[in-house]
Amino acid sequence: VDNLIVLGIETSCDDTAAAVVRGNGEILSQVVSTQADLLVQYGGVAPKMAEEAHSRAIDWVTQAALDKANLTAKDLSAVAVTIGPGLSLCLRGFYILSGPGPWLCSSDFFVGVCKGREIARSFQLPIIGVHHMEAHTLVARLTDRDLQFPFMALLISGGHNLLILAHGLGHYIQLGTTIDDAIGEAYDKTAKWLGLDMRRSSGPAIEDLAREGDPDSIRFKSMSSPLMDFKCDCVRFLHLVAKGPVEVYVGPMENWKFTAISQLLDAEIPLSLASSHERSSRADIAASFQRVAVLHLEERCERAIEWALKMEPSIKCFVVSGGVASNQYVRARLDQIAKNKGLQLVCPPPSLCTDNGVMVAWTGIEHFQMGRFDTPPPADEPEDTV
Ligand code: KG4
Numbered sequence: 001v002d003n004l005i006v007l008g009i010e011t012s013c014d015d016t017a018a019a020v021v022r023g024n025g026e027i028l029s030q031v032v033s034t035q036a037d038l039l040v041q042y043g044g045v046a047p048k049m050a051e052e053a054h055s056r057a058i059d060w061v062t063q064a065a066l067d068k069a070n071l072t073a074k075d076l077s078a079v080a081v082t083i084g085p086g087l088s089l090c091l092r093g094f095y096i097l098s099g100p101g102p103w104l105c106s107s108d109f110f111v112g113v114c115k116g117r118e119i120a121r122s123f124q125l126p127i128i129g130v131h132h133m134e135a136h137t138l139v140a141r142l143t144d145r146d147l148q149f150p151f152m153a154l155l156i157s158g159g160h161n162l163l164i165l166a167h168g169l170g171h172y173i174q175l176g177t178t179i180d181d182a183i184g185e186a187y188d189k190t191a192k193w194l195g196l197d198m199r200r201s202s203g204p205a206i207e208d209l210a211r212e213g214d215p216d217s218i219r220f221k222s223m224s225s226p227l228m229d230f231k232c233d234c235v236r237f238l239h240l241v242a243k244g245p246v247e248v249y250v251g252p253m254e255n256w257k258f259t260a261i262s263q264l265l266d267a268e269i270p271l272s273l274a275s276s277h278e279r280s281s282r283a284d285i286a287a288s289f290q291r292v293a294v295l296h297l298e299e300r301c302e303r304a305i306e307w308a309l310k311m312e313p314s315i316k317c318f319v320v321s322g323g324v325a326s327n328q329y330v331r332a333r334l335d336q337i338a339k340n341k342g343l344q345l346v347c348p349p350p351s352l353c354t355d356n357g358v359m360v361a362w363t364g365i366e367h368f369q370m371g372r373f374d375t376p377p378p379a380d381e382p383e384d385t386v
């Protein structure tokens, strides 16, 4: 196991990332190229631009990951690459990685998958398709080597909000998801709306600004979480879970920005104050937004943990991961929730919460050890065209 060396490649959103990780969890290198300039220019992630930026960065990012690890591709045991999320937490992409090229996949993953296939083909290495959200989850088992299944996890990122019960490798029960925006997107929209500098990722910008503000200064239309009145008992919850994604309302919503924040502007903050770019008033908005957004998460997590513990009393840990989990306020609040419920919070360090290649490499290692990998694409196959 210790001799395993896996390269992980991640290009599913706006970061081009690669890392080399050893089977024992030792991180040999980690390289991330962000598309901060594009974010400023376009005010968000523009898929076509993101793909072009990935194409420009992918070669040097993977090479830098190998160089920093003092290795060449010949030394690798396998290549792992993000191929999803698809609609569910299964790993459907597995079997098609080695099929005849060019491999068809959503353009979001195309660049990374092509690079992964190219390396696997050239050096005849096994290739492992990795689900992005599973990678966010399992990286907690790299940072906390004692973390055993089953455990609960909350995954909070720019595109997803998921509450899951992790039973085993590749075996996850979805307890809840957002019915509209993910919480990271709400942070991003609020940052944009407040005119914060997008060159700093907007989540951290809100987090910083919120430290200066008074979280109780602004009354949102709904001071409690949007589904607070939606009290579901266990049976109802189960029933709802079976129905899939509409059951649990995790994460703040579009209309917090469009109704709550904008109405509050009209009603409670003198418009002149907000538009004067007065830093303190923007800090109050950031702090109040963050408080309500996270309050909502807390309440949903509490309920989901209670439910999960009834089903699976052996759960000891509550994993919180994904970009938003790098937020210190989020971590502190959810730590309290976990403690109240008798669970231990497991939260990877911030650099492993946001998108990275380490989580992909590590998830590849976990699957590889279980014999779940794909054979290399045929060496004489024509190259994929990016
Ligand atoms: O997991 P991630 O890096 O990419 C996706 O899979 O989406 O998450 C990115 C999201 C962005 O919405 C970003 O604003 C948010 O995570 N984020 C934060 C913080 N750092 C990143 N949100 C709040 N506070 C932070 N410190």
Ligand code: ZN
Binding pocket: 132, 136, 157, 158, 322, 323, 354, 355
């Ligand atoms: Zn992510």
